[in-house]
Amino acid sequence: MNESKYKVASAGPKIDDFLSMVLTAAGFRLNFDIEDAAPASDDFETPDIIVKFTGPDVDLLLANRAELLLALEHVTMEMLRMPSEDHSRISFDANDYRLLRIEELRLSATTAAEKVKRTGVPFRFNPMNSRERRVIHLALRNESAVRSESLGSGPSRQVVVYPAGMASLPEPPPSFGNSHDRRRSGPPRPRSARR
Numbered sequence: 001m002n003e004s005k006y007k008v009a010s011a012g013p014k015i016d017d018f019l020s021m022v023l024t025a026a027g028f029r030l031n032f033d034i035e036d037a038a039p040a041s042d043d044f045e046t047p048d049i050i051v052k053f054t055g056p057d058v059d060l061l062l063a064n065r066a067e068l069l070l071a072l073e074h075v076t077m078e079m080l081r082m083p084s085e086d087h088s089r090i091s092f093d094a095n096d097y098r099l100l101r102i103e104e105l106r107l108s109a110t111t112a113a114e115k116v117k118r119t120g121v122p123f124r125f126n127p128m129n130s131r132e133r134r135v136i137h138l139a140l141r142n143e144s145a146v147r148s149e150s151l152g153s154g155p156s157r158q159v160v161v162y163p164a165g166m167a168s169l170p171e172p173p174p175s176f177g178n179s180h181d182r183r184r185s186g187p188p189r190p191r192s193a194r195r
Contacts, residue, residue: 006048006089008036011080015051015090018079022072030055037091047091051076058094066097070129088131102135109139112161113146122169125159127152133159 012034023030031054037047053061053069061069073092082090091098112123125136133150136159140148148161149168160169 005086008034008049011049011090014080015049015076018076019051019072022075028055028060029057030061046088048089049091051090051092053092053094061094062097066094066101069094069097084130088134101132105132105135106139109136109148109161113140113143116146116161116163120163120166122163122166123161124151125161127156127158130157133157136161 015034019032023032033052033054035050035052037050039046051073061072069092073090076092077087077090080090093099108125112125115121116123128136137148137150140146140161145164146161147164148159150157151160151169151171152158162168
């Protein structure tokens with residue numbers, strides 16, 4: 001593992017001040033501990049700093065695949081002005097969500113690989129963030145009969161698992177909003193003019 005770039009001694013006070021302000025302003029009943037991460041036994045996640053949440057509102061953080069937890073993590077990284085290549089160096093967690101999610105992704109990767117080997121048809125995962133895509137790629141790195149590749153851009157970026165010798169699928173066209181937005185042309189009409 002590379003030497004830790006981020007330490008609690010240097011980044012911890014900034015994280016503490018920021019999260020205390022955000023959680024108080026939002027009215028969340030949450031506590032958090034900021035810890036230097038212990039070296040991991042695998043390379044699926046190797047953060048330098050872990051922020052662990054506890055308290056009555058933890059379930060709110062973990063709802064919808066931990067959407068709020070991941071959003072807090074993201075805005076904290078933005079506050080720290082971390083470059084995107086360092087985003088894996090800080091990890092937010094509650095109730096071992098990260099560990100359970102990694103295991104779920106590893107099992108999904110294995111299942112997808114078996115399906116691709118059996119059918120010869122590529123398998124597309126739903127869009128996921130870069131950390132989760134990395135787990136899929138690492139879970140499949142020793143599979144000689146299949147290969148994985150990320151496709152798309154932004155929040156629609158996804159992993160595709162191919163038979164080892166198959167060419168890549170073409171990049172999907174960029175999506176602009178939902179289907180309702182694509183049907184309408186021009187600026188929104190004033191509310192009184194809508195039917």
